[in-house]
Structures are given as structure tokens and as C-alpha cells.
Amino acid sequence: MSNLKEVRVPDLGNVSGAAIIEIPIKVGESIQAEQALITLESDKASMDIPAPFAGKVKEIKVKVGDKVSKGDFIVLLETEADTAVAEEKPAAKKETTETAAANVQQETAKPAETITTVVNTEDTAVSSEDDDQGDVHAGPGVRRLAREFGLNLNLITGTGQKGRVVKEDLQNFVKSRLNQTGQSSGTGAGLPSAPQIDFSQFGETENKPLSRIKKLSAQYLHRNWLLVPHVTQFNEADITELEAFRKAQAAFAAKQNVKLTPLVFIMKAVVTALKEFPAFNASLSADGEQLILKKYFHIGIAVDTPEGLVVPVIRDVDKKSLLELAKELAEVSNKARLKQLSSADMQGSSFTISSLGGIGGTAFTPIVNLPDVAILGVSKAQFKPQYQDGEFIPRLMLPLCLSYDHRVIDGAEGARFSVFLADCLSDIRRWLL
């Protein structure tokens, strides 16, 4: 005896009206439990809705482009009564309701989960079956392949539309991993894992779960730290004149409801330097064979929020005035702190700036924000004695910390960029040239 069961959209957290971007099944096809029925995409993520049980597809109630929310009827599945019961997971079975007339049952599928788990094994590329990859944009075919290879999609840079991970990205990732393995010393040691320690043996403790943003950024930072051979070049820019100009314009800016901070001047100076040194406004191709030079100047700005670090992107910095940039910077950092940034707001940077100048400190070593090849860290400007014309005079010095990918940029280029940037900040008339 066979049963007809309705499969409905499960609880998607706070997502509603998610668009269907792929339907990888066909009417008449026999499918396995957990096989993807449809793929949804919202502003924040794409996710598969897997079949809660095995069966034969009788009807597909939706089409690509439809928007669906919790409870919407997506697929009618025919199951063998006995096997269906045997294959259902207890959680899914609990939600089944029977409509006596048509012997049709409703099932709410279980979504591919959306919280990413931190990778903590020796090999960061390998994830367990349970690792959540729901925040990554990828089609079901790519997801299936990644599952089969035990790959964590979060660690793969997507080159498709909106950063979508496509099959080629997966292949390139595996190739580069194989190359790395081939080139390793052959000790087979890999990365050591951190020991698990029961700290309560030393005193009282409390476990506080990491925020979703912290878990995600931990993965990206770890990946970037491992993949990029970093060098950090330090320098100081004399911004005495710049600061005098900024202060002189503060009232004018305030009249337009804008606050001019040093950061917008730094963004403009960075763009001038990027035009002079195009290799810094680039990405390394996935196979490591080419440098992809970008003709646009989109600058990622690290923003500190209570939930963790996010990096919204300010586009076309070369085409915007200081006041426009200051206004946009205030808007995006506000949006970041209200957790209103979409994934599109955080994509497409060609260079990144992390400014800790408003907080303090003298220097730090920022981690390159892949696929960028360089990042500028900015610390707090301070008056320091500078030797000029036979005497020490107080000048306002801005610490610059430029980290770059040594596969792309050599030390001399790093130093030249950093000197050029400091010159641009010391004399802002250079931007006009």
C-alpha cells in the first residue's frame, strides 16, 4: 500500500518569502531521504530543503522563481507505507498529520541548518556531515559533491554570481589542496589540534556561545591566516596639515549633517595609491596562475559591532567626495550595528581598511581579507617629535600597518606603496594631481 504525503516548507528562522532558485528533482523520480527537493535563496543565504523521507515524486507544487515561506506546500511524495515509516526520522514523524479522506499526509521538511559550526579539526578543509554550510551560496549539485568529498563550503571562495560557489571553485579548491599536500614535507603531521581542557578544575567558569557573526568570521580569518603568506609593513604619515584642514571643515560638514573623520581622507589616499600600484587592487586567481586586476575601487571597511566584526563595502570610492564618503560610512556602520547588512553589502571589495584609530593602540597586524591581496590597518594618530631643519618639532603622526599577500606583492613593492600612501596623507594636494 502506498501513501501520498505533502512536504511543506519548514521553519526558516526569521526568513520569509525566500526565492526558489533550483528544483533538482523531477516528477516520477524516486528520491532518497535527505535528498534536496528545492534550493531557496534569501538576502542572507541559500539553503536546500531536503526530503524528510524517501519516496516517488508525484507532483511539484512550485516553480523556480516562486517565493515561499514556512508551511507552503512544495512537493507531493508517494511512499510505500512500510518503508516510509521505517525511513522517517522520529522528529519528522512527530509532525505528520493524516487527512483521512485522501490518505494524504503533511510533512514539514527539515531545512539544511543555517548556523555555521566552527572548524576545529586538524584539517580545516574537512568537515563532518553535520557541519552547517547553509550560509554559503551554492546549488544542490555543488553541495552534494562537497558532502561526498567531505569539504566545508565555507572555506571555498565562490566566483559565481553574488559569490556563489560553483563546481569549478570546488575543483580548484581540491586541486590547490592536493598541490599543497604534494609540496608538504611529508611528515603527515598536519595542524595540531588544540587540547580539550576542563577549566573548571582551576576555578569557576561559564560557557558563553559565540555569536553567529563571530563563528563565521572565525572561519574566514582562520582560512585567510592559513592560506595567505602575510607580511606587515609599518609606516607613519605626518597628518598635521590634513588634520588642520579636517578640523577647519568640521563646521561646514556639520551643517550638512556629516562628521568628517580621518578615515574618509585615508580612503581617498588609499585609492590614489591603488591607482599608482594596481597589483594592490587585485585578486589572485584560484589556480594561482594569474593576477586579476580590478578597474574599480570598492573599499571594504572593518566595522566593530557588538556581535563581532563585519566588513561592508563602500563602492566607487574614487568617484565620491569626502562628504559623500563620510555620509555613506556613517550609514553603513549604522546598518552594520543594527544587523541590517545584506550579503551583497559585504561583497566585491578590492582592498580593505581596518581602522582602530578611534580606540587607540600604536600598531597591529591585520589579516588580509581574501580575495583581496592587501589590507591597511590604521592606529591612533599621536603628536611625536620630528627632526626638521635642525630641530625637533611636534607633528601629528598616523601609524599605518599594511599587510599583504607575499605571493602577489614583494617586500619592496609593499614598502613603496606604504611610503607613497604616507606621502599622499601628508600632502592631500597630491590627490588633485
Ligand code: COA
Ligand atoms: N587617529 C586619531 N583619532 C582618530 C583616528 C585616528 N586614526 N580615527 C578616528 N579618530 C577619531 C575620530 O576623529 C573621532 O574623534 P571625535 O569624536 O573627537 O571627532 C573618534 O576617533 C571616533 O571615530 P570613529 O567613530 O571610530 O569613526 P571612524 O570614521 O574613524 O571609524 C568605523 C568608523 C566604523 C571604522 C569604526 O567605528 C570602527 O568600527 N572601527 C573598528 C574596526 C575594527 O574593529 N577593526 C578590527 C579589525 S581586526
